[in-house]
Amino acid sequence: MRTTLSRLRYYVDLADTESTLLEALPHRVDSFSPGDNLVKIGNPLTEVFFVEDGWAIRFRLLDDGRRQIVNFMLPGDCFDLQALISAQADHFVDSITPVTIRVVPARAFLETLANSARLAAAFWWAAIQEESILREQIVRIGRRSARERIAHLILELYRRRIIAGAEEDETLELPATRDMIADALGLTSVHVSRTITELRRNDLISTQNGTIRIVERAKLAAIAGFEDSYLHIQRTRLMFDPNNTINTPH
Amino acid sequence: MRTTLSRLRYYVDLADTESTLLEALPHRVDSFSPGDNLVKIGNPLTEVFFVEDGWAIRFRLLDDGRRQIVNFMLPGDCFDLQALISAQADHFVDSITPVTIRVVPARAFLETLANSARLAAAFWWAAIQEESILREQIVRIGRRSARERIAHLILELYRRRIIAGAEEDETLELPATRDMIADALGLTSVHVSRTITELRRNDLISTQNGTIRIVERAKLAAIAGFEDSYLHIQRTRLMFDPNNTINTPH
């Protein structure tokens, strides 16, 4: 839960009482090997998942085998809040590294939210952030060049790691193959490879062993059109928050 | 509110009491001309919007003027549920036809949801559906050809119109220019024009005056890879629903 709490705290002040509530939720912990399938299309969803460790991808497959990775799931991310209403999955989730997830019954999770306005607010933030990431993904693949897409993705994943509590050392351990990056960005692995090589030759990034070092952050951000405000959602007072007394609809 | 209720009823049984609750919400009704700006980036959001009539687009602009339309907003859609937590808009919303929207203070809306589990469930569905539409959009622009994208978008918009209560007459009034379709699908207006012309020549659709007639639904769906289950989320019992007694986490 540590990384999840780190993410939530990025947006909402949480006291120890609230983190205790979360930790106290009934749960089990599941471990997976790289390439395992965590969620299959059509599976009923009655549980909420928290990524404790490792990376996973959420993706759809077309009939002819084309794959689109909708987004990456990193430590601290929670997913299938949709489960709260017991829908069916319309996509797959696979691990791409060894992964451990904490599985919480949706019902118990809901009850806890009902008892803590702050927690409810925090998870609302998380949901908003997730949607924001999806929208950014749309802009990225809809209107950016290969170069821009890759630069942008690197910066996004780096920032998400920071928000989840990772060290700010300008490096990103990216456990995704060229193929996965391609399927996330609507490109081919060949072209991803070429483009990353080019970024490397331009001394914007360096790579070794699946770790990317951001060498020239400013230039990279300029190329990507990466906005500083992205995911730095302004920490405002919350309508859910019982302490919020100054909410004035304009 | 009629179209919104039609949409919600597609997923959740709502009694008259609940629809009355919604209608009774304090609100104002705003009217806009085509091309007006409804939501601007950076605006604080403290209200929830219901599209009563007309179409709008939600989009982002890049520095150099490139535009990505994230999605279309149709009658019955509600948006900026994010407002519930008073975030700032990270995108624009413009009308593309004459539009009337009902504006409800977020706080009052929240209070009503708190008092009606069914309404809360219904809007949760709406949010899930919205996210599902975003994911579909990612798959569409990430991994489909121009032909497939356009066919798929037509079928999606048609289905959304049906869900909102429109007549099932195989026609879609699509008040979007080639330019808008292009900006939604990650293409150029020229190529959209060519591709639509080709669909027309193949007798898959016909067009006149901004109305598209679906001539060969089956073929069009095959080309688009449009899945029948899409947006036809199975109506299941709801965890929120007080009448739900058989919820068994597996």
Place this chain on the structure above:
DNA sequence: CGCCCCGTTGAGGAGAGTCAATGGCTGTGG
């Protein structure tokens, strides 16, 4: 009537895809 917006069409260009070969790395089995 004439303007402007929009859709269409043509010709040529470019970014990304396809096909294919190479080579490094890792893990495994003889």
Place this chain on the structure above:
DNA sequence: CCACAGCCATTGACTCTCCTCAACGGGGCG
């Protein structure tokens, strides 16, 4: 301990989808 297989990144050569630039024309509206 070495040989070999499999996976993955890289690179080259060629192709194709989609883009760019440009011209034309129809329909609505002042």
